[in-house]
Amino acid sequence: MAMTSPRHASFAPHVAIDARLLILGSLPGARSLAMRQYYAHPTNQFWRLLGAVTGRPLASLPYDARLAALAAAGIGLWDVIRSAARATSSDGDIRGAEAHDLAELVAALPDLRMIAFNGGKAAAIGRRQLPRPGSVALVDLPSSSAAHTIGFEAKLAPWMRLREALGA
Numbered sequence: 001m002a003m004t005s006p007r008h009a010s011f012a013p014h015v016a017i018d019a020r021l022l023i024l025g026s027l028p029g030a031r032s033l034a035m036r037q038y039y040a041h042p043t044n045q046f047w048r049l050l051g052a053v054t055g056r057p058l059a060s061l062p063y064d065a066r067l068a069a070l071a072a073a074g075i076g077l078w079d080v081i082r083s084a085a086r087a088t089s090s091d092g093d094i095r096g097a098e099a100h101d102l103a104e105l106v107a108a109l110p111d112l113r114m115i116a117f118n119g120g121k122a123a124a125i126g127r128r129q130l131p132r133p134g135s136v137a138l139v140d141l142p143s144s145s146a147a148h149t150i151g152f153e154a155k156l157a158p159w160m161r162l163r164e165a166l167g168a
Contacts, residue, residue, distance in 0.1 A: 005085040007096075008033060013105060014067055015076030020113045021165035022106070023050075026121040027081040027097075029145075037063050038077050043146035046118070049159045050075070054166070074166055078105065080117070080126040102129040112136050114165035119143030137165070 010027055025038070032040040039046035040063075047066060051058035054073050058066050070077065084097040106112060114137040115130070117123035123140040130138070139162070142155045 007083055007085050009083040010079040010081055010100070011036070011038065013076065013078035014038070014070070015078060015105065015109070016071045016074075017109065018074060018111050019071075019076035019109050020074035020111050021162055022076045022078065022109065022112060022115045023118055023162075024102070024115060024122050024126050025077075025079045025118045026125065027079055027084055027086065039144065041146070044144050045146065045152055045155060046144035048152065049144055049155060050162075052156055053159055053162045074111070076109075078102075080122050080129065097125060099125055099129050102126060103131055106130060106136070114139060114162065116141050116162055116165075119145065 008027060015022060028038065029041055029044075032038060034040075047059040050070070054069065054075070056069050056073075058069060061069065067077075078100065080099055080102065082098045082100045106115070113135075115126070116139040117126050118141050120140070120143065127138065139158075141158055141162075142150060144155065
């Protein structure tokens with residue numbers, strides 16, 4: 001008898017109407033789901049990478065302060081997958097993904113300059129959900145997950161491109 005993987009749902013978007021940058025992940029991992037926080041696993045480099053982009057020590061801040069700092073910087077967070085079955089936290093284990101309506105969200109963000117996909121799975125699913133980008137740049141980033149083992153410095157250079165969306 002085949003075992004079925006549990007179905008997981010993503011969080012509500014953390015996106016203000018004046019967001020200039022939208023970062024989209026795939027689906028929160030087990031630690032993030034348990035803690036109800038984006039990128040909660042201590043080995044995930046998301047907060048360190050984004051801290052370098054914004055020039056703020058995001059990783060050392062309490063979670064609510066991290067979210068407030070992102071909103072103040074014009075950065076929104078969400079995931080491309082509404083729900084999916086997944087046995088582990090690996091994107092490779094995602095099955096039966098139901099995508100969010102990204103086009104609806106993007107249409108409601110008049111100041112949006114860039115959409116960045118955190119990892120290959122997010123990019124593959126997210127790009128299919130969006131209309132032709134027009135003036136909004138689409139950027140594929142190396143995953144912030146520790147499972148993507150290229151190292152922090154190798155990830156940092158592509159992530160620094162996000163600064164383009166945040167400039168005046």
